[in-house]
Amino acid sequence: MISNKKPMRLAVFASGNGSNFQAIYDYMQSHEVNGCISLVLSNCRDAYVLQRAKKAGIETCVLSVDDFEHRQAYDQRIAAIMEQKNIDLIVLAGYMLLLTPWFTNRFKERVINIHPSLLPSFKGTQGIKDAYDYGVKITGVTVHFVDSKLDHGPIILQKEVPIKASYSLEDLEEKIHAAEHRLYPKAVHYFCSRRLVVKGRKVMIRE
Numbered sequence: 336m337i338s339n340k341k342p343m344r345l346a347v348f349a350s351g352n353g354s355n356f357q358a359i360y361d362y363m364q365s366h367e368v369n370g371c372i373s374l375v376l377s378n379c380r381d382a383y384v385l386q387r388a389k390k391a392g393i394e395t396c397v398l399s400v401d402d403f404e405h406r407q408a409y410d411q412r413i414a415a416i417m418e419q420k421n422i423d424l425i426v427l428a429g430y431m432l433l434l435t436p437w438f439t440n441r442f443k444e445r446v447i448n449i450h451p452s453l454l455p456s457f458k459g460t461q462g463i464k465d466a467y468d469y470g471v472k473i474t475g476v477t478v479h480f481v482d483s484k485l486d487h488g489p490i491i492l493q494k495e496v497p498i499k500a501s502y503s504l505e506d507l508e509e510k511i512h513a514a515e516h517r518l519y520p521k522a523v524h525y526f527c528s529r530r531l532v533v534k535g536r537k538v539m540i541r542e
Contacts, residue, residue, distance in 0.1 A: 343370030343423040343527040348430035349377055353384025354512065355428035355449060355519050360391055362520030370527035374420055376413065378432055400432065410438040417442070424526055427481065428519075431460075436483035444533055446481040447526065449519045451511045453477060453493055458486040463511050467504050473497050474507070476514045478522040480533065489538045491531060494518045 347356045353375075360372055375388035376396045388395045396416060403409040417425065427448040439446060452462035454477040459465070466474040475495040480488035494514045498507055525531050525540055532539040 340369065340529070344373040344421055345370055345424045345426055345523070345527075346374040346376055346417060346420065346422045347372055347384075347388075347426045347428050349375065349382060349384040349428045350379050350431040351382055351384065351429050353382065353387045353428060355515055356384050356426075357387055358516035359426065359428070359520045359523055360387075360393075362524070366520075366524065368524050368527050369529075370423070370523070373422065374416075376416070378430070384428070407435050407437050410435045414438060414441055424523070426519075426523060433485065434481060439481055439483050443482075444480055447491065447522060448479060448481050448486075448488075449515050449522075450477045450479065450486050451515065453495070454479060454486055454490060463508050464504060467498065467502075467507050471498065474511070476511060476518055478518055480538070489533050489536050491522045491525070491538045491540075492518055 347359070349356055356375060363371065372393055374394050374396060375384060376398065377385055378398060378400060380397050385395050385397065398409065398412060400406065400409050403412065423445065425442060425446040427446065434446065450462055452466050453475040457465040473495050475493055477490055478492045479490045482488040494517070496510050496514050530541040532541060
């Protein structure tokens with residue numbers, strides 16, 4: 336049953352293809368989730384995620400960092416939009432800009448991200464390749480709250496992805512993305528159901 340409480344309003348931030356946006360949107364169409372995607376924001380005017388959003392009838396917004404005097408001014412503008420739209424949760428889905436500490440502090444425990452490794456291992460933008468090159472036997476994906484440090488905030492969910500000896504890097508990328516598309520919608524669902532409780536670095540999931 337969906338909660339009687341006010342539905343959550345989500346904003347998805349993405350810079351590129353938007354496959355995780357699509358996975359979350361599709362999940363929300365087929366499951367009873369106490370929320371909806373109200374806005375898709377991108378820093379790239381040609382990001383394919385914008386076409387995905389428009390096809391789904393979702394409002395879009397494009398803001399370029401180059402149009403602002405400094406980075407915090409850019410994030411301040413985004414924050415004003417989030418507050419104007421009454422956004423409850425910001426979902427980073429391939430958003431290739433680091434949020435400023437000012438922004439993450441303002442929206443503490445209201446921004447989530449998915450990373451293509453089992454954090455705290457293999458942080459940064461090359462998580463899949465780094466794990467592959469290192470030769471680990473198991474990698475995976477992590478959904479976490481975003482704080483002021485890179486790939487650091489409290490972990491919500493993780494999913495293991497074994498690396499078989501026969502895998503190419505492209506094979507592993509395909510497996511990682513498939514795991515992301517299964518895991519990220521679940522984390523969004525838990526947030527919208529108010530099931531996540533953060534205590535220090537630990538995230539409890541209420542039954």
